[in-house]
Amino acid sequence: MSESSISYVHVPELHRYEIRDDAAGSEPVLVGFTEYRLPDDVHVDFVHTEVDDSYGGRGLAGQVVAFALADVRERGLRIQAHCPYVVDWLSRHTEFADLVDPVDPV
Template identity: 50%
Template sequence: MATPAAPVVRRVEDKHRYEILVDGVLAGFTEYLDRDEQRVFYHTEIGDAFAGQGLASRLVRQALTDVRDAGKRIVPVCPYVAGFLEKHDGFADITDPVTPDVRHWLREALH
């Protein structure tokens, strides 16, 4: 019997999201838009079949590490990303507050 492969996180630039795959199957994603040097995360979703496996945490941790490696800053509009950052202060140095200006920009950008 084959051992299941470790989940894989990848950035899909043309979809503006990071995806997590389990055995090649899309298990979830976190969506973002870039605003100058900021990467604004606005939605995270894990499929029901993959819930409770810690995949959202793994996905967001790797996405935020990629943001750091790219020299960008994090804006956590997404409640899951915001909650993750409250529990893990390792990204505090590159996290910007969610301001009314950011929210307005995001609404305009998504419509």
């Protein structure tokens, strides 16, 4: 896998942003995602993020979260995060702090 073979795609019908390896064969291979729910018309609530173990340690989870949050910003929505990975990521990337709203515990 080279970095140029990785792509990030929004798949709204599945409520997730996917990480795909485009060099793995004729069809892109799903290697990770960050999943969300839409609790209302204003928020995108991130609930789960995962990356296939064979692709771990390459920063792909952070890249898909950055891609997803930039898309949320572009769409004029706000962020909530129940996913522990996204919560931690946001604590280290304050450039999205203006979009984050607190969440009620699940």
